[in-house]
Amino acid sequence: MSEQQPPFAQPSTHDVFNQAPPLAGHNLYAGDHALRDAVRRFGAHWAEDDLQRYGEVCGRPEMIQRGYDANEFKPIFESHDRVGSRIDLVRYHPAYHQLMQLALSEGLHSAPWTDPGPGAHVARAAKYYLHSQLEAGHGCPVTMTFASVPSIRLAPQLAEEWLPKITARGYDPSNRPHKDKSHLTIGMGMTEKQGGSDVRANTTTATPIGDDAYELTGHKWFTSAPMCDAFLMLAQSKNGLSCFLVPRWRPDGSKNPIQVQRLKNKAGNVSNASSEIELRGALGWLVGEDGRGVNAIIEMVATTRFDCMIGSSGGQRQAVVQAIHHAANRSAFGKTLIDQPLMQNVLADLQLEVEGSVAMTMRMAQALDHIDDEHEQMLMRLGAAVGKYWICKRTPHHAYEAMECLGGNGVIENFITARLYRDAPINAIWEGSGNIQALDVLRAISKTPAVINHWFDELAASAGADTLLDKAIGNLKKQLADRDQIEYRARHLVDQMALAMQAHLLTQGGNTAVAEAFIASRLGAQGAHNTGTLPPGLDVKAIIERGNPHCAE
Template structure:
């Protein structure tokens, strides 16, 4: 060791290598030290979970958990197609740190647990937990998200749900591959896309052939992008005699034999390196029908709605983590005679990032509240959830890459090296706008909801009306949105959905955030007083108030 953390030379260290003006490690810190998050948790009906959330936040920000995140991404999963004797096994090996992250996430209820929790706000508590635990790393959020999302789809086949739901909602993690019903808890994945179609799943060619046993089929075909192939069961789309249908595929059959699930290779991805994504092939693979034949998309759409919410959640978590890293660096780094955090341009950049982060977190929690109330039978919230989740998925995930790039730049060259963790966040961000439908798919889904599902537009404008009269810029934007909606076409769908997202975020901030935050957001995102990059907030913006609210421990 050359120097101590306070910049003094260590005994025997060379005189040429004093280390000064470098930020100390961020960890340990409290990842739940986020005013907007805690206020949203209470507002959306899950205040009862605050104590557990604060405990999870301290764990997420601990040096140990941050090390788990780093190691899980440095030591990527390895595919083992055969054992030493030549038997086909198709297993994926993970670093121990991955298992530590997974075990914690499942024990904390971040997988299927909310479906077994009758307390109002259970789904909000899970989303808030994801926003906090997301300060570790994003890859292991994939299997926990799919496990959460599989439950409502599986309920379309009550006899299967009766067997598997108690295991999918368990808080016990068991990575061993064996008969599902002999395990204390299960993970679920999904296999929808194929080479020739991608999001156009109706072009799937995987064939499902009925067997003599009612409800049991055999599958033959391939999948192009199946994440988390180490899961216990999968929801898979395939072409049955009655059309595209949904099936439950276990890795191990009830008699203990391996189901045919040949993993051809793992994807070499830009980010999400800790998580295995695979190309499996089916050949006589045994599967159980979920929902009626020919209604595969309708059956699995509930799963998609859940995972789209998680895309919003994880994007917001990445933003918050990146902001915390940038703020920490700016507080400890000096240049040109002053701390970075005290310099006007840096304060402007950090405050602008803080606005974006709070708007994304607040929207994620509002969507979670809608999901929670929809599950409990609130039709109005179900309609709002349907359209607002697609809107949020489109916009928040689009903002993630630009946000993480700006936050990385706050660290300068230090942010460009892997040890800082910022390159991992930057690589992770684009995935969330691709997973569960790219921008075009989500924009078109919004148009589909508006035209085919009565009540969605009314639900959205009903939400916006709650802030009517509070800000003239917001009122004008809502009026303009109604005009845009009357003239919407596929070619203009992105512009429409962007305006929906910004008015929705603005309405939430006007109602729930301090005036300085709401005013700055409306002035820039709706009023046009904003440049093309972060850090262009207008003169007179309440930067001090925004930063005091946003940065952990105060400015």
């Protein structure tokens, strides 16, 4: 017998070095100076211990991995079971359910409703901002469930039965009637093929069958999270467009004929199933007044738009921490990237965007906490549209610039920046795209002229603090007073409203380095603002440090 030869030894080609380790095991709240400042300033300082706890939870490697898994293994639709019975079932990866369980057990769908009080909306927004950095897609049913509460309250009998289970902390993904469950989630069905955002063009009909119950026949072109236990839907009844709560199961335990036609094959938001459905005589109960469906669902829409602000702000934050972490651990041309002047310009600029987004989002959360006050109500009326338009629209380019900081690694799917980039346009398009938000601002000003006075009353607190800000506010007043071609100019006007508000809030925030840099780059620049073009003389190192995930103090 011949002697066994040793296995062939492969020669080593290289050592792996100068690559940033994965960012994990950090506290998302402790390292976020912009968020911590906003939480204290806008009335939720009492929640800091809980936010510190949750920031640590959201930084755990296993939590981050769930975000990856929920996106790698997309939802699967099964129209029929193995013997041919219609089931309309969407199956998700366990990671999706784990993220849903985490969100709902933390009260992200209900805390301000069940535990109202000073700073409740600010605390919830801060926690949701942390949570959304794990993964964006599953936030859709969380937001819709949260936003459904004010609308369902318009139907006291339905509210008595449904709201305790909607607001309960917990998650039950089982496919069974709502009467058999203790925890429920709610979706929304508004848009149709022919109308999109123009919901008054909807053709779905609702026929009364007694006791505020109706049969709905028609379709919905975009219904996300089709495994929710019920949906708020718009349909044409005798008196016009009305709102209905449509359960997935009938009270007798039979399947309500809401038939999923297919799942959308989306560029981003892939962990969230978005479907096309047909209603074949589906049972629904009237919510609000017959013929006033838009009024019934408008608060839900406004709240979902606010959550878009939270989600996009969180996306910006996660993009920045990845860029800064990479730059701090990567060298090129003999120097660490974070120490190179041009990279400092880019990183500081990315962080400034987060500073403005967080300040505006949390100020609107504070307005929600005091919504009975006329000024806060008026501020929120414009702020939800202006903030949703601006923050969400800024996020795709922001995500791209952060991705570029990582070079080739940034576009690879097992680096989170690739997912952040794919997800970034979603909030800008859903719940009313840019034009819809800009037109809504004009509609609000036209319908209630006092609303713009409250906007300027808010800005007045910063009068005299900075000449560029004073000039910007003065120009904005002149532009809004000029009604000539105002619809054509709507986007530009909303741009200026957003920038003036963010500059004001950062000025009032008290961090001189941040406020001066934001105003100099956003209000003082000539032409379009491009990332990494901050003017000289700014304290970019201090700004970057505020965004560094490892600088907790």
